[in-house]
Amino acid sequence: MPTIAVKGTHDLFAEEAEAYSYIQNVFKAASELYGYRPIETPILEYTEVFTHSTGESSDIVRKEMYTFSDKASRSVTMRPEGTAGAVRSIVEHKLYATNDAPLKVYYCGPAFRYERPGLGRYRQFIQAGVEAVGDDSARMDAECIALAMNFLKMLGFKNLVVKVNTLGDPESRAKYRDALRDYFRPHLGEMCEDCRQRFELNPLRMLDCKVPEDQEIAKGAPKMKDFLSPEAEKRFYQTLSILNDEEIDYEIDDGLVRGLDYYGHIVFEVHAKSETGSDYGALLGGGHYDGMMKEFGGPEEFDHGVGFACGVERLYSLMKDNNMLGDIDNSLDIYAMPLGEAVQDAMYLIVEQIRMCGYSCELPFHPGKLGSMFKKAERRKAKFALILGEDELEKGIVQLKDLAKKEQIEVKIEELAEKLDELFDALDEEEEEHHHHHE
Numbered sequence: 001m002p003t004i005a006v007k008g009t010h011d012l013f014a015e016e017a018e019a020y021s022y023i024q025n026v027f028k029a030a031s032e033l034y035g036y037r038p039i040e041t042p043i044l045e046y047t048e049v050f051t052h053s054t055g056e057s058s059d060i061v062r063k064e065m066y067t068f069s070d071k072a073s074r075s076v077t078m079r080p081e082g083t084a085g086a087v088r089s090i091v092e093h094k095l096y097a098t099n100d101a102p103l104k105v106y107y108c109g110p111a112f113r114y115e116r117p118g119l120g121r122y123r124q125f126i127q128a129g130v131e132a133v134g135d136d137s138a139r140m141d142a143e144c145i146a147l148a149m150n151f152l153k154m155l156g157f158k159n160l161v162v163k164v165n166t167l168g169d170p171e172s173r174a175k176y177r178d179a180l181r182d183y184f185r186p187h188l189g190e191m192c193e194d195c196r197q198r199f200e201l202n203p204l205r206m207l208d209c210k211v212p213e214d215q216e217i218a219k220g221a222p223k224m225k226d227f228l229s230p231e232a233e234k235r236f237y238q239t240l241s242i243l244n245d246e247e248i249d250y251e252i253d254d255g256l257v258r259g260l261d262y263y264g265h266i267v268f269e270v271h272a273k274s275e276t277g278s279d280y281g282a283l284l285g286g287g288h289y290d291g292m293m294k295e296f297g298g299p300e301e302f303d304h305g306v307g308f309a310c311g312v313e314r315l316y317s318l319m320k321d322n323n324m325l326g327d328i329d330n331s332l333d334i335y336a337m338p339l340g341e342a343v344q345d346a347m348y349l350i351v352e353q354i355r356m357c358g359y360s361c362e363l364p365f366h367p368g369k370l371g372s373m374f375k376k377a378e379r380r381k382a383k384f385a386l387i388l389g390e391d392e393l394e395k396g397i398v399q400l401k402d403l404a405k406k407e408q409i410e411v412k413i414e415e416l417a418e419k420l421d422e423l424f425d426a427l428d429e430e431e432e433e434h435h436h437h438h439e
């Protein structure tokens with residue numbers, strides 16, 4: 001009987017679970033600022049959904065998918081990423097037919113890749129992503145990058161680099177692939193088995209081989225930019241000029257090809273290093289894609305999209321390493337302290353009323369010693385303690401103690417809701433002043 005979680009997966013609880021949910025909330029808020037709406041697609045898809053979009057030549061499809069036959073012998077796959085399922089769903093439900101293209105959706109949920117677990121790499125991880133589908137515009141691409149950057153800013157990230165590159169249109173890419181094959185052909189004998197397969201399937205993949213000797217060879221390879229059609233080049237510079245206007249810092253990285261097959265035109269990745277110097281890889285990656293809807297039987301005129309996805313685990317580790325999680329408010333408003341069994345029932349009802357007024361409140365089910373209840377209140381970062389003994393109950397009052405200021409007051413039970421509103425309003429104001437002070 002195994003007593004540990006599956007290799008490459010992880011449990012989330014306590015502060016870490018709170019931080020994850022905070023990051024996801026900020027992601028939702030940022031996406032909604034840009035007019036994106038939620039979409040949820042199943043974790044399981046028919047395998048072809050990924051082989052025909054993410055691509056036969058990608059590492060993901062070639063060796064990282066959790067694929068199995070279900071009881072009816074259909075091959076199904078636990079999604080390795082969110083784009084294919086989102087686009088499959090958009091086509092299946094003809095969401096593009098409502099005339100309000102582009103369709104802008106965001107999602108956040110588990111994805112699965114059979115990778116070697118390591119720094120920031122898991123086999124089950126949480127991907128938060130967006131897709132804007134159904135329009136073809138340099139502006140739509142730029143807006144997507146702006147959302148990615150502003151989301152990370154909202155989390156408190158500074159000094160991030162967006163690396164951008166263009167993979168051009170299909171004609172530019174076909175020419176480039178030929179040029180890459182010509183370049184790599186004489187070196188094939190010295191290159192790894194994967195690269196020899198990539199040579200056949202998609203030589204672009206050879207550019208981000210992780211084998212050091214192969215990387216050395218790839219350094220001398222021709223560059224995409226020399227094979228761009230004038231239209232593709234113009235399209236790239238249109239997007240970049242919007243980024244310039246918006247003062248988004250970017251770096252053109254002509255080695256950036258991304259690991260999935262569906263991209264064309266602009267691709268991007270956001271990288272960050274932690275203060276301790278460890279590189280978590282890309283925090284976030286994405287780009288433009290054409291032709292994916294057609295794979296699912298959708299109409300050609302809407303067949304363009306752009307999106308990105310980020311791993312919540314990587315955001316979290318970086319935020320943790322750089323002490324960026326301090327501001328997450330995981331405090332409890334009130335910790336209730338019943339002094340003895342005799343007041344427990346009355347306290348239970350008071351606590352229920354407090355919660356319905358909108359204040360979070362925890363009540364121990366078995367009364368303990370006052371000292372130990374104060375310790376628990378401290379661990380839960382409670383703002384107030386609400387103390388009720390038999391004397392208080394008889395008088396129809398409770399003791400309310402501000403745990404930061406160590407001030408205690410008596411409040412009539414029937415005036416408790418009003419008093420709490422007053423106290424919490426005052427707290428909010430103090431907090432606001434504090435913020436002003438810091439700005």
Ligand code: HAM
Pocket residue numbers: 080081082083113115120121122123125127129130131259260282283284285286287288306307308309310311312313314
């Ligand atoms: P991707 O670059 O394969 O792109 O993954 C996006 C992000 O997911 C990565 O930047 C990384 O933060 C995170 N990630 C990937 N693999 C792992 C892993 N094993 N463990 C932890 N985090 C991981 C895509 O998936 C595309 N669907 C992005 C996209 C959306 N392009 C257009 N629309």
